[in-house]
Amino acid sequence: MTALVTLRNVTKSYVRGKQKVEVLHGIDLTIEPGEFLALMGPSGSGKTTLLNLVAGLDQPTTGEVLVAGDRIDQLSRGSLSDWRARHIGFIFQFYNLLPVLTAEANVEVPLLLTNLSKSERRRRVQVALELVGLAERARHKPNELSGGQQQRVAIARAIVSDPTLLVCDEPTGDLDRQSAEEIMNLLTALNRSHKKTIVMVTHDPKAAEYASRELHLDKGLLTNDTRRAA
Amino acid sequence: MKYFSLVWAGLWRKKTRTVFTMISIVVAFLLFGLLQGINQGFSVAMRTLDVDRLYVSARTGMTDGMPISYLQRIRNLPGVRAVSLWAYFGGYYQDARKVVPAFATDAAELFKVYKEIKIKPEYLAAMEKTRTGVLIRDTLATQYGWKVGDRIPIGTSIWTNKAGSNTWEFDIVGTFDASAYGMGFPAFYLNYSYFDEARSFGTGQVHYYIVSIQDPKQADRISREIDAMFANSSVETRTQTEFALAQSQLKQLGDINFIANAIVGAVLFTLLFLTANTMMQSVRERTSELAVLKTLGYSDTKVLLLVMTESLLLCLFAAALGIGLAAVVFQSPALQKLFGNFSMPTLVMMMGAGIAVAVAFVSGFPPAWRARQLNIVDALAGR
Incomplete structure (x- = not known):
């Protein structure tokens, strides 16, 4: 099977003040289509940096990043924006919904970048909201929804343009246990029923148990790669 | 979108x-x-001001009078269509704060010079017949609630009549619509002949001659001829087009x-x-x-x-x-x-x-x- 994501000898360093900080040291990684990968590790281990590289939000200092057949480490900022719009769905820890827009308008935001007609956009928004079980709250603004509901809207926004890859940064980090379980069940359903490839950064071992593969990072190095039977 | x-x-x-x-x-x-x-x-x-109207005033200032005898001499100039006159009355109604912009004039000629101002012929005829008659702008009539037939007392801080009073009584004989002219058109006209006979001083004096000419292209020539005609006389004149006059008045406002x-x-x-x-x-x-x-x-x-x-x-x-x-x-x-x-x-x-x-x-x-x-x-x- 052709890998969906391939990282070859990827390093990433930042300059903070006068100091150069190397966050990732020569990472090699492949992710197959349909995998649900949990990236774990202590704070500062480089999880989010790795996620940002896979999602095309950041560029490696050295090495190659190949996602969905594209060498994204070679794309310009503008091309990378287009690429993200086509291939990546994002789910953040703090939902990051636009507070002035209703749930349906938030879900529609990625579709505004497409050439779809208004009616088609509406139809897809409706489907996405139904999929996350929030069709009846479509007209509500984020501050009228609970944390779990807001994260569901964020998931609907992430899947509405049918991306190749879903990236989640601590998706349950701001939720109570019950809401966290609901969100993880939803992500699992998207992975199993809709064959969505998911890369998820988490601190939470319980959340990681939902993933089919668990990858540990420590001080910028991959230390443990565990696959679970489906 | x-x-x-x-x-x-x-x-x-x-x-x-x-x-x-x-x-x-x-x-x-x-x-x-x-x-x-x-x-x-x-x-x-x-821009709407007429280019075929000239204003003649005393060279020393527009509040200084010119002799009435100039009227006929200007009228006789080639290219002149009609000439009327203005003499300041400086009126007020009831108290000095209620200003009435009043002028003495020759009404029949005035409305030939200002063709765009609408007035009924019967009002002009009434003005000719009534020595104490006045024609007023419709907006002024509305402002003070005046109507044709009213007799109104108008005060003036300039002119005392021969009875020794500063309050003159007039009969409203007609109104006119000056909306086509726009701003700055005086709103109250009395008969110059009556005013001149009744005032106790300054008789035979006029502040403006308004000259309607046949061809606007001749404005400069006629202006020069008028001023030349009265050069070296006791009251020399200054003749301007309506546009130039309005500009100089506006400049006084800054x-x-x-x-x-x-x-x-x-x-x-x-x-x-x-x-x-x-x-x-x-x-x-x-x-x-x-x-x-x-x-x-x-x-x-x-x-x-x-x-x-x-x-x-x-x-x-x-x-x-x-x-x-x-x-x-x-x-x-x-x-x-x-x-x-x-x-x-x-x-x-x-x-x-x-x-x-x-x-x-x-x-x-x-x-x-x-x-x-x-x-x-x-x-x-x-x-």
């Missing part, structure tokens, strides 16, 4: 701040509309154009900082939201355009409201009285739209550029 909801929602993120900023812009453009409108109004009114531009310039300059501050705050507060848009695939340029559109929408919407309000104010009776049938000039509306775009661009560009340059990873991490 599909991004409109996104832009509109961004604009109303902080309703109170947006409303206050909008009110400031509305007031600024209301002021702009009024001042520029009045300025343009004067220009338009000046350079309206300069004053209007200076005030509007200062207001808009202040507005620039206010709007820029609002936009800058708005973008700063939305750093993470803009980063999310970029994360979802919105390009740097698209984010810049979204912020610019927001600024443009704010300025254009508020400017349209301000100029619209100014246009409504122009329909008020007070301004209609001043300018006649005058509406907000299209040029002022276009200038307003242009300035609104400029304000939007100058105030919106720095925050828009900041949004464009936003680094997603740093912004999402709150750095």
Whole structure:
């Protein structure tokens, strides 16, 4: 099977003040289509940096990043924006919904970048909201929804343009246990029923148990790669 | 257009701040509309002034009198169609604060010179028959509730009549409609022959001769001939076209154009900082939201355009409201009285739209550029 994501000898360093900080040291990684990968590790281990590289939000200092057949480490900022719009769905820890827009308008935001007609956009928004079980709250603004509901809207926004890859940064980090379980069940359903490839950064071992593969990072190095039977 | 909801929602993120900023812009453009409108109004009114009318006054000043004997001599000049006259009466009604812009004239000739002013022939005939008769502008009649047939006492701070009184009684014999002339047309006319006989001093004196000529192209020649005719006489004359006279009178009020531009310039300059501050705050507060848009695939340029559109929408919407309000104010009776049938000039509306775009661009560009340059990873991490 052709890998969906391939990282070859990827390093990433930042300059903070006068100091150069190397966050990732020569990472090699492949992710197959349909995998649900949990990236774990202590704070500062480089999880989010790795996620940002896979999602095309950041560029490696050295090495190659190949996602969905594209060498994204070679794309310009503008091309990378287009690429993200086509291939990546994002789910953040703090939902990051636009507070002035209703749930349906938030879900529609990625579709505004497409050439779809208004009616088609509406139809897809409706489907996405139904999929996350929030069709009846479509007209509500984020501050009228609970944390779990807001994260569901964020998931609907992430899947509405049918991306190749879903990236989640601590998706349950701001939720109570019950809401966290609901969100993880939803992500699992998207992975199993809709064959969505998911890369998820988490601190939470319980959340990681939902993933089919668990990858540990420590001080910028991959230390443990565990696959679970489906 | 599909991004409109996104832009509109961004604009109303902080309703109170947006409303206050909008009110400031509305007031600024209301002021702009009024001042520029009045300025343009004067220009338009000046352009409508007749080019075939000349005004003859004493060279030493328009309050000095000229002999009535000049009338016939001017009338005899080739190219002259009609000549009328004005003598200041300087009236008031009941008390000196209720000014009545009254002039003594030869009414039959006056309405030949001012062809655009509408008066019924029977009123002119009545004026000729009634020595104490007066013709008044319809707006003045409305102002004081006067009607044809009323006998009214008019005071004057200049002229004492032969009975030793400063209050003169007149009979209203007719009204006229001077809306086609616009601003500045005197509203109250009494018979010069009666006035001259009844006043106790200054008899035989006139302050203006108004000369209607047959060919506007001959205005310069006839003006020179009139002034040459009375050169080296006891009262030398100064002859000007109606346009030149109006310009010199307006200059006495100051350079309206300069004053209007200076005030509007200062207001808009202040507005620039206010709007820029609002936009800058708005973008700063939305750093993470803009980063999310970029994360979802919105390009740097698209984010810049979204912020610019927001600024443009704010300025254009508020400017349209301000100029619209100014246009409504122009329909008020007070301004209609001043300018006649005058509406907000299209040029002022276009200038307003242009300035609104400029304000939007100058105030919106720095925050828009900041949004464009936003680094997603740093912004999402709150750095």
